[in-house]
Amino acid sequence: MSFPIQTLVINPAGEEKHTVGPLDAQVRLVNTDGTAFSAGSGAYELPEAGKDTLGGIKQFAPEQTIGNVDGNIVKAAAAAPTKDEFDKLVTAFNTLAKQFDDTITGLAASGVIKLPDKK
Numbered sequence: 001m002s003f004p005i006q007t008l009v010i011n012p013a014g015e016e017k018h019t020v021g022p023l024d025a026q027v028r029l030v031n032t033d034g035t036a037f038s039a040g041s042g043a044y045e046l047p048e049a050g051k052d053t054l055g056g057i058k059q060f061a062p063e064q065t066i067g068n069v070d071g072n073i074v075k076a077a078a079a080a081p082t083k084d085e086f087d088k089l090v091t092a093f094n095t096l097a098k099q100f101d102d103t104i105t106g107l108a109a110s111g112v113i114k115l116p117d118k119k
Contacts, residue, residue: 049111 029037046056081089107113 055111
C-alpha cells in the first residue's frame, strides 16, 4: 500500500476557507529568516520582445495625445482661405505628421513592427 496523496493547505492568516481533513498536512511557509512567506511578493518584469524572442509590448506615449489635431484645424470660410487659416492648417498637418512619426517610431522601438532598412 502506498502513502496517500497529501493535500497541502496554505491559508493566509484569517482566511481559512478549507475544512481540514484527517489527511491534510498543516503547512506554514516561511522565508529563510523565519518571517511569513508572502506569495507573489517579488515583482515580475516581462522580457522585451525581439525579432526572434517572445516578450511583452512596451507602452509608448507620444509627446502629444494622438488625434488632438482636429482642434487646430480652422475651416476656411470662403473658397480662398486667409493666410492665417492656411498657416493654422499647415501647423495642424505638421503636428499630425509628427504624431504619426512618433507612433511608428514607438511601434518599431517596442518590437511590434520592423521598419525596412534605410537605403
